[in-house]
Amino acid sequence: MAQFGKLAVIGLGLIGSSIFHAARRGQLASDLSGFDSNDDVRLRARALGFASVIEDDLIGCVTDADLVILCSPVGSYKQIAQEIAPHLKPGTILSDVGSVKGAVIRDVAPFVPAGVHLIPAHPIAGTEFSGPEAGFATLFDGRWAILTPPPGADAAAVGRLRAFWQGLGSQVDVMDSSHHDLVLAITSHLPHLIAYNIVGTAHDLEAVTEGEVIKYSASGFRDFTRIAASDPTMWRDIFLNNRDAVLEVLGRFNEDLSVLQRAVREGNGDLLFNMFTRTRAIRRAIVEIGQDSAAPNFGRDKR
């Protein structure tokens, strides 16, 4: 028994294509309709066959849809919302998968017609790969999805969207958008900014060749390059749309780094040892609740 009639997904990259794969696996909608603004992506998505139909126009994709999910970069939402809003039928749930949530409500809510339920969402799942070929049905299994319904949102609609994400394999939490944006600033946005930055620093050092950085990357550097290989457009839009929270946690990070820097300069071994000890407990907890692999090196080296 499908939970929804027509599911419309706009943006057919890693997340959009994975939603189709997982929705099909869970029989969560009877009709799977996709659209992407990129001609080549539409062709490839059609060949991959994960949707019932890949539409050539945006309006056709959302017409008669019961659930519409924006899976394009956050910077594109405003224009898309403006275009599709007049074509959404009453009762439709309009959602998304963006990594920032306050900006989604700011950009999209003004266009949402009465009777349409705006319920932003964010699956905490992904890989460093992009495009319609990157999607797979188990991406959301055991990961968390966060819903950030605006104040006054329809409880039944929130419940239906929660059931949908559970059907995709996720565990679901609900919180307000500003808290989401702060939590993600520290767990996701700052790590990505730091990873992009250190890869850039290594690239620019004159005294160490890029070949050396690459050859000896198994000493720690390679772990940073994985997330620094994520989609540049998506990440540009995240930083443009979560500025305040990112600057807040970056300020904290810089303060803490100054303390470590001074400890290195002064040879303060006790401070370094204490800092390096307390971080192990967090790692252990992440592995214990199944959000990461317990295998050494993420299982990269065969035992």
Added chain:
Amino acid sequence: MAQFGKLAVIGLGLIGSSIFHAARRGQLASDLSGFDSNDDVRLRARALGFASVIEDDLIGCVTDADLVILCSPVGSYKQIAQEIAPHLKPGTILSDVGSVKGAVIRDVAPFVPAGVHLIPAHPIAGTEFSGPEAGFATLFDGRWAILTPPPGADAAAVGRLRAFWQGLGSQVDVMDSSHHDLVLAITSHLPHLIAYNIVGTAHDLEAVTEGEVIKYSASGFRDFTRIAASDPTMWRDIFLNNRDAVLEVLGRFNEDLSVLQRAVREGNGDLLFNMFTRTRAIRRAIVEIGQDSAAPNFGRDKR
């Protein structure tokens, strides 16, 4: 045909125990003798059985050895060198596996008797796990080992140590110790410092609970926690002994981060996009030369 008679390994953690496993696999020495200053580690190492003998005293371990490898934290080298030096026979190669190399020559060379060959080494391999149980025979396979012979080192001895590391499964490079220390500062020491720091920052944020950081860690944070779970004593000693190179690359990192911080503050999307684009090529190169997995998420999610 064994390359060495007696191999003595001091320090029976991840690297020391892995050397024994791999030396046994490659039949690289006829006699495998181990020592660790920790009583409990010696007991566990004996039970694990990866060495011919685990000695209860340091001198017994190195007596008559043809190759001695220090695998304890770098801060312990000076005292160990002082104690064992009078008991090394002429022709012995004295080496180590520390992540800094200038400090090894500074601390150890003054004690090395004539006829003993000091040839520091550093295998670029490891996992986030510590202790004698963490070792395994394939740890060095396909990874790089860097030898940093001091000026005037005996070429034949360097050649024998090179063959030994190749026998353990490694590819071998030779460079001078100061260049090694700068290369590792950017590829290993800075990434570890940054990872320890960001895990600490997340731990201290009042507005986001530790439970939230752990639950939503799949969004990027978890990749940092792996290397921030490394052995605290070993890492304290690395930062105390590679101060200048670490401060140099940390200065560069901070400069670059200030540029990104300003771009976020000013909403400079073009600068962010360009920074996020050029980092992908380095990731691709690391995967291409086999120093990391091509599987999404390091293969953590099943497809």
